[in-house]
Amino acid sequence: MARRRGLSAEDKALWSRVAATAVPLHPARKQAEPAPEPRPLKKPPAMPPAMPQVAPLPLAGLRIGGKPGAGTTRLDLSPAPREALHAQPLRMDHKTHRQMSRGKLAPEARIDLHGMTLAVAQPVLTRFILQARAEGRRLVLVITGKGREGGPDAPLPVRPGALRHNVPHWLHMPPLNAMVLQVRPAHRRHGGEGAYYVYLRR
Numbered sequence: 001m002a003r004r005r006g007l008s009a010e011d012k013a014l015w016s017r018v019a020a021t022a023v024p025l026h027p028a029r030k031q032a033e034p035a036p037e038p039r040p041l042k043k044p045p046a047m048p049p050a051m052p053q054v055a056p057l058p059l060a061g062l063r064i065g066g067k068p069g070a071g072t073t074r075l076d077l078s079p080a081p082r083e084a085l086h087a088q089p090l091r092m093d094h095k096t097h098r099q100m101s102r103g104k105l106a107p108e109a110r111i112d113l114h115g116m117t118l119a120v121a122q123p124v125l126t127r128f129i130l131q132a133r134a135e136g137r138r139l140v141l142v143i144t145g146k147g148r149e150g151g152p153d154a155p156l157p158v159r160p161g162a163l164r165h166n167v168p169h170w171l172h173m174p175p176l177n178a179m180v181l182q183v184r185p186a187h188r189r190h191g192g193e194g195a196y197y198v199y200l201r202r
Helices: 009-021 081-086 094-101 118-134 162-171
Strands: 109-112 139-143 180-185 195-200
Touching (some): 094 180, 094 195, 109 118, 118 139, 162 180, 162 195
Parallel strands (some): 109 139
Antiparallel strands (some): 139 195, 180 195
């Protein structure tokens, strides 16, 4: 292996001339810079003055969705079941739907949920729909009743006819939504606002 040679005299002289022309990037500072003074801490923003407490508005006589001036404290902000169902898109045959809405189709099975609590009525309704679907039925009638008014001392929010409001929701929730094609309020000959037509899928 060849032995490494050092710089020759000419190379050293050349390097000395180049080094003498170099300008340092960071020239030595004559004196150390003083440490920066700590900044004063900012004071937290002052809290806004407390708003004066205002007495709540009296609810007596307020009845959204009902007759004004009835003197009750019932609040019902959700749409009526009939309006909510009619706002849903039509999924069944138009001709069959028209006949059903006019009460010209006879329900093939019916169930009456009158007098049941919500906890009891939901599983009973689920079993009824499952059985009707298994038997190949298409149109069934679910009777809920119109319900009774809550009265001035009833807790908020109070709705007349808890079953009437909850049954359409149950029918549009699993597992029943996979079997139900359409839900509509029944014709008056089959119960009117106190019952629902439930048209099942094939």
